[in-house]
Amino acid sequence: xxxxKPDNSKPIRKISNKKPVAKPPKxxxxxxxxxxxxxxxxxxxxxxxxxxxxxxxxxxxxxxxxQHDVQKLVVYKNGDLINVDVYIKKQSLDSKPQYNDVxxxxxxTGQPNNGPQYxxxxxxxxxxxxxxxxxxxxxxxxEKVPIDYQxxxxxxxxxxxxxxxxxxxxxxxxxxxxxxMSGGSGGGPGGQIFNIGKSKATLFDKEAQVTVTFNDVAGLxxxxxxxxxxxxxxxxxxxxxxxxxKIPKGALLIGAPGTGKTLLAKAVAGEAQVPFFSLSGSDFVxxxxxxxxxxxxxxxxQAKDKAPCIIFIDEIDAIGRARGKNNIVGGNDERExxxxxxxxxxxxxGTDSGIIILxxxxxxxxxxSALLRPGRFDRQVSIDKPDLVGREQIFKVHLKPVKLAxxxxxxxxxAQTPGFAGAEIANVCNxxxxxxxxxxxxxxxxxxxxxxxxxxIGGLEKKNKIISPEEKRIVAxxxxxxxxxxxxLEYADPLVKVSIVPRGVAALGYAQYLPKEQFLYTTEQLLDxxxxxxxxxxxxxxxxxxxxxxxxxxxxxxxxxxxxxVTIYGMNDKVGNxxxxxxxxxxxxxxxxxxxTSEMIDEEVRNLITSVYDRTKKLLTDxxxxxxxxxxxxxxxxxxxxSDLEEILGKRPFDHRTTYDEFVNGPEGGNQEAAAGNLIxxxxxxxxxxxxxxxxxKEAK
Numbered sequence: 021x022x023x024x025k026p027d028n029s030k031p032i033r034k035i036s037n038k039k040p041v042a043k044p045p046k047x048x049x050x051x052x053x054x055x056x057x058x059x060x061x062x063x064x065x066x067x068x069x070x071x072x073x074x075x076x077x078x079x080x081x082x083x084x085x086x087q088h089d090v091q092k093l094v095v096y097k098n099g100d101l102i103n104v105d106v107y108i109k110k111q112s113l114d115s116k117p118q119y120n121d122v123x124x125x126x127x128x129t130g131q132p133n134n135g136p137q138y139x140x141x142x143x144x145x146x147x148x149x150x151x152x153x154x155x156x157x158x159x160x161x162x163e164k165v166p167i168d169y170q171x172x173x174x175x176x177x178x179x180x181x182x183x184x185x186x187x188x189x190x191x192x193x194x195x196x197x198x199x200x201m202s203g204g205s206g207g208g209p210g211g212q213i214f215n216i217g218k219s220k221a222t223l224f225d226k227e228a229q230v231t232v233t234f235n236d237v238a239g240l241x242x243x244x245x246x247x248x249x250x251x252x253x254x255x256x257x258x259x260x261x262x263x264x265x266k267i268p269k270g271a272l273l274i275g276a277p278g279t280g281k282t283l284l285a286k287a288v289a290g291e292a293q294v295p296f297f298s299l300s301g302s303d304f305v306x307x308x309x310x311x312x313x314x315x316x317x318x319x320x321x322q323a324k325d326k327a328p329c330i331i332f333i334d335e336i337d338a339i340g341r342a343r344g345k346n347n348i349v350g351g352n353d354e355r356e357x358x359x360x361x362x363x364x365x366x367x368x369x370g371t372d373s374g375i376i377i378l379x380x381x382x383x384x385x386x387x388x389s390a391l392l393r394p395g396r397f398d399r400q401v402s403i404d405k406p407d408l409v410g411r412e413q414i415f416k417v418h419l420k421p422v423k424l425a426x427x428x429x430x431x432x433x434x435a436q437t438p439g440f441a442g443a444e445i446a447n448v449c450n451x452x453x454x455x456x457x458x459x460x461x462x463x464x465x466x467x468x469x470x471x472x473x474x475x476x477i478g479g480l481e482k483k484n485k486i487i488s489p490e491e492k493r494i495v496a497x498x499x500x501x502x503x504x505x506x507x508x509l510e511y512a513d514p515l516v517k518v519s520i521v522p523r524g525v526a527a528l529g530y531a532q533y534l535p536k537e538q539f540l541y542t543t544e545q546l547l548d549x550x551x552x553x554x555x556x557x558x559x560x561x562x563x564x565x566x567x568x569x570x571x572x573x574x575x576x577x578x579x580x581x582x583x584x585x586v587t588i589y590g591m592n593d594k595v596g597n598x599x600x601x602x603x604x605x606x607x608x609x610x611x612x613x614x615x616x617t618s619e620m621i622d623e624e625v626r627n628l629i630t631s632v633y634d635r636t637k638k639l640l641t642d643x644x645x646x647x648x649x650x651x652x653x654x655x656x657x658x659x660x661x662x663s664d665l666e667e668i669l670g671k672r673p674f675d676h677r678t679t680y681d682e683f684v685n686g687p688e689g690g691n692q693e694a695a696a697g698n699l700i701x702x703x704x705x706x707x708x709x710x711x712x713x714x715x716x717x718k719e720a721k
Contacts, residue, residue, distance in 0.1 A: 072105060072139040073122055080106060080140055081155050083118065088163060094136065095145065096170040102145060105136035113137070145169065222298045223322075230290040237287045238417045239410030239442060240280055246401045247271060247284060250376060251292045254328055268398035269367065270377035272336075274384045275403030278443030281380035284403070285332045288378060295329035297322070301338030304358050312339065312358030320365040320375065327374030336379040342388045359388060367395040405441050407537055408434055414442050418449040425465035433469055438535055448472045478523035478530055485522040493655065494560060495520045495529040498570055500651040501559025502531045502552060504643050505636055507665060510674045511548040519659045528570065543591050550578050550629075551636045558636045559647060578632070582625040592624050643669075 084090050089112035094105040113123045122137040142148045149167075156164050224230050234244055253260055253267040260267065273281040289296040297319065304312040323329050339358045366377060379397065381387065391397065406414055411434035419430060437445065451472035456464040475481070487495075499518045506512040513533035520529040557571035590597040600612050611618060640647055646669050653668060654660055666672075 072136045075106075075138050075140050077140050077142060077151065080104075080138065081151075084108065084138070085152075085155055085165065087112075089116070089119075090165045091135075092166045092168060094168045094170060095148065098141070101141045101143060102148065104140055104142055104148065106138040106140070107135040108137045223326075224289050224296040224298065230286055230296070232283065232286040232290045234287045234291055236417065237280060237284055238413035239406035240284060240403055241410075243273070243284060243401050243403045244287075246399060247288050247378075248291075250330075251288060254292050254294050254330075254376070267376065269375075269395060270379065270397040271399040271401055272384070272392070272397040273378065273380040273401050273403055275380075275382060276405060276441060277382050278441035279403045279405060280442045281382075281403055282334055283442070285334070285378055285380060288330065289332070292330055295323075295326040297326075297329065297331045299331075299333060301333055301335045301340065304339050305355070310354075310357070312354055313361035316358060316361040316365055323375045328376075329374070330376045330378060332378040332380075334380050336391075337381045337383045337386055340379075340381070340387045340391050342386060359391070363388075363390055363396065405439060408438075411437055411440060411445060414445045415449070418446050422449055422453050423463050425463040427466045428464065428469065429466075432466070433473075435534075436470075436473055438537055444476060448476055451475055474523075477532070478527055480523065482522045487522065487528065491528070492520065493651075494564070494568055494570065496651045496654040497559045497563045497647070498556035498568075499529045499531055500647050500654060501555035501557075501640060503555075503650055503660075503665060504559070504640055504647050504669070505555030506531075506533065506552040507669055507672055508639060508643060509548040509551055511542075511545040512552040513549070514672065515662065515665065517659065517661055518654065520654050521658050543585070546581065546585060546591070547632065550581060550632045551639070553578055554632055554636045555640065558633065558640050559651075562637060562641055562644065563647070563651075578629060579625070582628050583621070585628065586621055586624050592628070594624055595621060 080090075084106065089108055091107045091109045094107070095102055096105075097103075108119060108122070113119045119137070142151075152165070152167075234248065237244060250267065250271060257267070273284060275281050285298070289298065299319070304315050319331065323331055339355055339362065341355065341359075343356050343359065377397070384392075384400070392400070412430050415430035415433050419428070433448075437448065440448070448469065449472075452464050452468040455471050455475075456468040459468075461468070499520055503515050503518045506515045513535040516532050516534045518529075518531045522528050523530065553574045556574055557567060560567050560571070585591040586595050588599050588601045590599055595617075602612075613621075649668050650660070650665070653664065657664070
């Protein structure tokens, strides 16, 4: 029985067995270019063959040959007959009116008719030669017309062949130029001129997996925790969304060069197990207007298709600089257009979720404030240079592939490299392995690491550099002045090594210290450090009664520190507790103080440096005997360590423990001399090893 109730169900979708009709190929404009070029070549060829006038042999012989107007004849086969092309002499064309009809005749392209001007058929070559012999019987040999016999040629075939060759050649040159202009290969996005607006991002997915994991990243525990949370959200989103949480839309990695920003991003790519787009900020920059914004749109379009996914933009300051600065009036700033499009895509009106942005830069001060706001980069992950514990962990990672001797200790190496970033530590490990291989060793020992640290800090050792005895004596007293000042100043860093062996480009000597790892400095500590830096110049003055250019680096550092104390840190009573630190570049042309204040600042800095000089001169004058002994010992041995200074000057009169001593022996045990002495004597066998201090505090003369 049929049910009469209305049927409210949706109609069933029928499945068709018909195969989908293939779409016709898209029209390629390159074919149009090829056809146009082929037509132009054909027209040019036909026009260049000339439009010769048909005549008879009788006209040729009577009006041209007998008048000595023929320059040459060209004969070629044409079926059963032959064709004879007649070329008239130029002077005859210009002087005789009978040739006016062919003289002014031009080809289709407007080129002059250079011949042949006339043509006539004939029976065969033999009969033509007989007829010409009879006609030229009274001619001299010079007056006889030369004949050029050519093979039969098919004009159409010749034109087509030459046209195809020219089109192929032109297409090859066109493709080559367009690829060079677009800066990429033909296979990938952006490789051709018509794909120049495509994103250049490299996609890492299941097929192209990144092997770097968080286990390969050491010394960045806090930063790892921040980005690991993003990875965990991608793997277990319900854990956070059940509590109402939202994943940050972006994380900005900020840190000095070599601290591991890109390495951390690689670890995120290896751990996340989601599509990962990687590119540089400069990949958006192109010579064509509008390309940057187009590439941003294409990047986010691809990312939305792959969501959830991660986009990593390295060196984002290339396109993320603050807008409105250094603009040309009336000009179009392509970088600003690219940044505007990036801001819209990251958190615009129609932004979709599921895309997480990672970016890295070592210049956060130049970035636009709109780029840094929450909703775009919710987190700013600071990646600082590692501390003592962090350096030890980084050394352990980079020492894994190195064949080590038993005496190598990552903890000792970390103590000798304060201020080193991860890239510098990797360089030290690689240099040590190269040095050991150069010496044909079976394993890399502590001595090789000492030499590697020395080379990374001071440069290549140049023992064969020609230095006069007088210059060497000046360098010895200069370095001895540093050592004496640092030894008898309470807040100066303990000296570990002083050398007068030339290194690098212009360093004739250097002193190295073992600074305590701290973030805050008092006025007394800064003044003692300035006195220690001034020790070299003062030692030259009180010893030789004259000064040299060797203190240029010292004076530069002292001047910068003096101005910082007065204008930034507020450590001057007369100027007061003010700071004119310009981190945002706002004082490019206008100083935030008057000319009178500027003069006061200059005067106070000069007074500060003068007081430092007088204090250092008094100290070295009182210790002049030790200065003489230390300088003579340096001239004798070239390299002195802390144990040598204790032998000459006695124990250092201050008992300040170093960070390494506290790390190794605990809060109560040991002292700085014992800890440093252990490092020296365990790590150095031939007085060529070294301690490293912060590279920014290196004494290079």
